[in-house]
Amino acid sequence: MTSLMLASEIVKRPVVTLAGEVVAQVKDIVFDGAEGCLTGFTLNGCGLFSGPLGHALPWSGVTALGSHAVVIRDETVFEQASVVTDRDRAGGGDVLGARLLTDVGTDLGKVIDVVIGVTMSTQPSARVVGCRITSTEALGHHQRPVFVPLPATMAVSDELLLVPAAASEFITEELPGFATALQGFRARLQEA
Structure with a gap:
């Protein structure tokens, strides 16, 4: 789990x-x-x-x-x-404060926290699965913190995280609903 x-x-x-x-x-x-x-x-x-x-x-x-x-x-x-x-x-260093940008050039917001998915089993793992951002007007949540799912691999630097444009369709305002959004986003990426 x-x-x-x-x-x-x-x-x-x-x-x-x-x-x-x-x-x-x-x-x-x-x-x-x-x-x-x-x-x-x-x-x-x-x-x-x-x-x-x-x-x-x-x-x-x-x-x-x-x-x-x-x-x-x-x-x-x-x-x-x-x-x-x-x-x-x-890894490109610290991602806090970096901009979250889609692969079509839309600025989604500034990273204020990172969501980590932790699985403790025979092979424990911890992966970055999303981020919390202060959103831009492009999302319709201007300046409100929202959670954005991330793909399994992505381009990362100190200043920028690049995600598929579909990520903006799976944004949630609360962490409890994030697991469902992440699952939907990853399923969409597999379909493409």
Whole structure:
């Protein structure tokens, strides 16, 4: 089963070992923009005056990503931060603030959050499946936040995400209705 989470809700989530020890806090999410998959997390220490840690958590070290914590077996799964963040080189960096543009040149809006589909099974995965944008007049929701489904692969840079024009037909204003919109959008892409 896949659950949907906003990237902004994962940031600051505690990282907990299977022994119940809180060992870090999620600082940022690292993903491969071309493939749309989450590759890991940069970390902050725990406590009032803790800052960024020199190590990071690769996705392969995650046992569970729940609504309240990221669970790991133990701290041996951590890698050097530079190793985990270097995997981001194809991703184009931070997409927050980037424009969402259709392949026919319509500016849909500015990205304010990312929707992640998390599947915890024998092969756990976390993929970017959508984004939350502040919409433009082109969508008829001017300046209101809306959710837009994304294709499995797309062009991504620091300034721009390029999506098929059909994405604008599957926009929702609430996250609970987003799963249905995403399914319809992906089905439409397969028909084309």
